[in-house]
Amino acid sequence: MIFYLTNFLIGACLASHACLIYDRFDTGGVVFARSECRNCHYQLSILDEIPILSYILLHGRCRYCAEAIPYQLLQFEFLGGLSFMPIDFSTPNGMAYTIFIFFLLLISIFDYHEGEFPTFLLFPLLLIVPYADLTAISLINLLPIAALLGYFILKNQLGTGDLIVYLFFCLYLGATRANIALLLACLFAIGNYFLSQKQEAQIYFLPYIMLGFAIVNIF
Numbered sequence: 001m002i003f004y005l006t007n008f009l010i011g012a013c014l015a016s017h018a019c020l021i022y023d024r025f026d027t028g029g030v031v032f033a034r035s036e037c038r039n040c041h042y043q044l045s046i047l048d049e050i051p052i053l054s055y056i057l058l059h060g061r062c063r064y065c066a067e068a069i070p071y072q073l074l075q076f077e078f079l080g081g082l083s084f085m086p087i088d089f090s091t092p093n094g095m096a097y098t099i100f101i102f103f104l105l106l107i108s109i110f111d112y113h114e115g116e117f118p119t120f121l122l123f124p125l126l127l128i129v130p131y132a133d134l135t136a137i138s139l140i141n142l143l144p145i146a147a148l149l150g151y152f153i154l155k156n157q158l159g160t161g162d163l164i165v166y167l168f169f170c171l172y173l174g175a176t177r178a179n180i181a182l183l184l185a186c187l188f189a190i191g192n193y194f195l196s197q198k199q200e201a202q203i204y205f206l207p208y209i210m211l212g213f214a215i216v217n218i219f
């Protein structure tokens with residue numbers, strides 16, 4: 001229980017940093033930079049940077065200028081927390097999984113905001129390959145779904161990134177569990193479509209796939 005809770009907090013911190021990297025992507029200086037308010041550029045203190053908790057305590061507003069903090073930050077911190085919950089950070093494969101999940105989060109954040117992501121972010125995902133259980137990748141489970149995603153890509157209803165990320169999930173989870181993650185992602189996307197006030201014409205799918213992955217990965 002403590003293990004899950006600690007991992008959730010570490011994951012939320014990592015996701016918070018991934019959001020910071022996205023914000024500073026064009027200006028650089030992302031690795032050691034302290035966070036600042038997007039509006040007033042006041043440098044945030046440690047107390048303002050506790051993932052999830054700070055957002056709740058500050059009622060989603062900057063302590064200094066009261067500008068609303070994007071609620072997507074909270075969503076991605078929560079997603080990061082869930083994604084890292086079952087990871088054992090102390091083992092070599094745990095480190096590979098950590099880098100794998102971190103870059104997937106970053107890709108999801110880019111996809112959510114821009115509808116695309118820089119291709120080079122895919123390369124760190126290859127770290128997962130030596131740890132993949134190839135016996136768990138049943139082609140009978142993988143090929144129909146991959147073909148279906150390919151069909152939607154040809155019709156321009158999905159990005160190539162969705163297919164590539166699905167294939168990486170097959171390496172990590174095996175094809176059956178990756179399919180369950182994808183099914184959950186579809187349900188979340190449909191649920192969100194009907195629940196949200198403003199229904200956007202195009203739904204960026206990667207954050208949903210990431211959420212499906214996080215849940216399947218826990219169980």
Ligand SMILES: [Zn+2]
Pocket residue numbers: 037038039040041042062063064065066067
């Ligand atoms: Zn501010």
